[in-house]
Amino acid sequence: MTTSIIGFPRIGENRELKYATEKYWKDEISAEQLQETAKELRLKHWNLVKDAGIDEIPSNDFSFFDNTLDTACLFNIIPEDVKELGLSELDQYFALARGYHGPKGDFKALPMKKWYNTNYHYLVPQFFKDTKIELNAHKIIDGFLEAKDARITTRPVIVGPFTLLSISEFHDTKADLLYDQLVDTYKVLFDQLEQAGAEWIQLDEPELVKDVTGDKYQLFKKIYKELLKDHPKIKILLQTYFGDVRDVYEDLINLPVQAIGLGFHEGRKTAELVKSHFPDDKILFAGVVNGKNIWRNHYEQTINLLKSLQVKNLVISTSCSLLHVPYTVKNELFAPEIKNHFAFAEEKLTELTELQAILDGAGSEALRRNQALFAKPRVQENPAVKQRVEALNEDSFVRHPDLEERAKIQKAEFDLPLLPTTTIGSFPQTREVRRTRAQFRKHEITQEQYDDFIASHIDEWLKWQEDIGLDVLVHGEFERNDMVEYFGQNLDGYLFSKNGWVQSYGTRGVKPPIIWGDVARNQPITVKWSTYAQSQTDKIVKGMLTGPVTILNWSFPREDISQRESTIQIALAIQDEVLDLEKNGIKIIQIDEAALREKLPLRKSDWYSEYLDWAIPAFRLVHSQVQPETQIHTHMCYSEFTDIIPAIQNMDADVISFEASRSNLEILDALQQEHFKLQVGPGVYDIHSPRIPSVEEIKNTIHKILQKVPEQKVWINPDCGLKTRGVEEAKASVENLTKAAQEVREEAKEKL
Structure with a gap:
């Protein structure tokens, strides 16, 4: 039994990346200084995850702006008019993210859309008929080697080809005309990562939790048949999140990959699918710690779920990347009886290791504390609110x-x-x-x-x-x-964190309030x-x-x-x-x-x-x-x-x-x-x-x-x-x- 996470917040405990990046945009620091801040954050986060006892640690989940944009740059999916600006690689990257207006020309930023069902925004890659897919892998390889130099073995993460093609926009071309080029370039990436010493790579394919039927299903089959045809030497974790994979489950478990990541919080049918059959020769990365909400995990329920799966090779993981929750509860001023109910990114690492200990028979004290926490009611209801809701009728909703x-x-x-x-x-x-x-x-x-x-x-x-x-x-x-x-x-019923920042896009962070009880308005x-x-x-x-x-x-x-x-x-x-x-x-x-x-x-x-x-x-x-x-x-x-x-x-x-x-x-x-x-x-x-x-x-x-x-x-x-x-x-x-x-x-x- 081992533990893993899908990704970790990159903004920093005190939003260090935001401030450094914005200083760079204002010409207050150099590109070298920005890169040094980024390196310090990566090393801090890797060591934090390692010291928490997590066994398998991702890399390349770090980004200056957006991982999807990183993937587009990795494969040279960059409009020609941006290349013609003659900017440095870093400034070209930010031009794609923010737009550019200056002496070298003018460029509107890439389209921005919500990342599936989250408040995170991604930049939409743009394919044109003259797009030539080429590999520029130094970021993902340098990150892996950077961790390796710090004696930390990581699993490089990248958006998978099916998701990349599904969320991109195409101008005078089509996805099925480009998949050969793209798949071949992914293979070259696999080889280069393997030569750098990587044993695993994580392919994120959240698109698989959507409706995958018809032409879309055929594209998925075609991509993975070609991608895995030569059985890459590097081991592959095919990671999904935000839902279940009911349309492609049988196909997934029969792919020649070594591990499959499935989410159990939003994946309504995930447990049912796994219980029906999961191959003994594959590892299940079970996303049982909620990566999108901040409440403590209910250990007893999670342990019962994991035991019911009866999977031979199991890794306990998060349901999605932890970039969707704040960094740590440690900096908050909540009273202990409130704070004990919360788990931000750092605390979720502890939850994973405690669940591992409980399953291994060594976590009785952690289980006892968790049972005591859930034994007491948390919320005091507001009877007036309840009565008002119950009094609503059909006409209450019509103007x-x-x-x-x-x-x-x-x-x-x-x-x-x-x-x-x-x-x-x-x-x-x-x-x-x-x-x-x-x-x-x-x-x-x-x-x-x-x-x-x-x-x-x-x-x-x-x-x-x-x-x-x-x-x-x-x-x-x-x-x-x-x-x-x-x-x-x-409003009544809300709590507010002091430093509970979550990345929304680029350097833009939000500090989501916490709904603690029944909500009511007492004054204008x-x-x-x-x-x-x-x-x-x-x-x-x-x-x-x-x-x-x-x-x-x-x-x-x-x-x-x-x-x-x-x-x-x-x-x-x-x-x-x-x-x-x-x-x-x-x-x-x-x-x-x-x-x-x-x-x-x-x-x-x-x-x-x-x-x-x-x-x-x-x-x-x-x-x-x-x-x-x-x-x-x-x-x-x-x-x-x-x-x-x-x-x-x-x-x-x-x-x-x-x-x-x-x-x-x-x-x-x-x-x-x-x-x-x-x-x-x-x-x-x-x-x-x-x-x-x-x-x-x-x-x-x-x-x-x-x-x-x-x-x-x-x-x-x-x-x-x-x-x-x-x-x-x-x-x-x-x-x-x-x-x-x-x-x-x-x-x-x-x-x-």
Whole structure:
């Protein structure tokens, strides 16, 4: 019996990688200094995992930005116009991730999408007809040798070929035309790793937990038949996660690989499949420690599961990479009776070794402590919340009148121009804003001083929005640290970590709150600053809220009640806020559901029965009681929405804005095909890149939108909030957006 993990957080215990990388972007440190920080972190993490007693340790799970981007660079899947910039290898890498605008040329960043059902984002590899797949293996080999020099034997990790081809985009070419080149290059990589001394390689194939049928199934069969035809000398762990492999299980266990990794938390049928048959000549890497949530493992249940599998060769592992949880509980200030319930990445290493000890007959004390922990009830229920949930009926989730009737009422109410302009909500959170918020939190300044500071920022940005001619304004959210954490801090039932950062993309981290008990709202959360902003201008100011599904999905949820029940509790709390905003004169209310898609089951057959059947009604519950004159907006970003358009329409909002710039406006075709009725605001430029789009570029994007969507239904906005951008680039970009919309408006008038 041995232990392993699939991957470890790379951002560092105190986000050292984030700070070093951002300093490099600002030319404050050299490339050599950045590489040295990265090396120090890798060695620290490998030694931490080794010292915890983990037997089999991965390498190449480290990345400066994203592992999928690393894999694209490994195989030279790099657009030619980026190569022609003549940048260093590191700067070329960051140009792919962030975009590039400089003396050597101009390049938009690669598209960004959610990594399966997580809040992590990956960069989408781009294949073109002139893509020539070649190996550039120094990163993966250097990492292995770096660990070897430190007397640590590792298992290099790489995205597998089936997943790589499945998540990539193809321009003037197809996946089945490239798989020969790609498979041959993987084989060369195997040889080079074997020559470097590696005994194992981990091929991550999460795509196998989705629906793998038809052409997709044939592609999988074809890839692995060719890849393993010559029986590589290096041993292969074929690793899956985020679900079960019911479509390909028999094929997997018959492949000539030495080990298969399967997840038991989200894999509903995994235990059933393994119990039916698992070959004695293969090793099962059993993902029984949850890599996506922060609660302690229930040892007794896990031990009973592992024993029931009756597998001859077993490795106890995590259900997925630990990059989806914070680094360690050690730095948190929770009371012991609370802290004992949590296991972050470092603590999950201990859980693995304690489970191993229990199975080996040497962990009786660890088992006793764990049994005592689970013997006591953790959560005290709120009877009022329970009664309110039970009182809901079918009409609680329906808004009256219908969408088309509301649209007529709202058009008369607002009298907005053609192609109304707005932003998504947040404005840049400068160092001064963050410092002042921290001073208030630490009681270093008074409530009056803090309020004066926030009010002055709102005033400044309202005036700027009026000056440039935006039609619907926002207050900027300067009082908010995070779109979920801010609400959680004002709701009963939540806990907050001090340093529980999790990577979302690149250097962007989030600190998910923890749902500890029943959720309720006891006082208004956003009314104060929304109504203040509205009192300072004659233009409409949107109220800005986060929706219940996103609040749940971007929190660490409870495991003692269903996610549906938790979401309904949150929806009722946000409904109270919506009605208070409306009562205080806020006429447009945006309820963001950025993470709606995030927990969508990976198999389409489960979409409605296991998720959308409660997630969509939960959103409707939030706004079902507002008046017809109140316009409800929602916003979604960086996920694939084209296949859930009917569900989005069923949310019954009045306006939806969404990311479209990085995905080349592909969603517009789906909207057109589904006869989408809601007004839409496809993002006209990518806010996650520092480059400033020109007026002409945005005009061209607007014209493309108007080819697919009637102009009466189009809003003009960026594709996400501007919180992470600098002040100058944010203002310049939005000014260009406003000018572009005004010029297209004038063009439309001239045609009339």
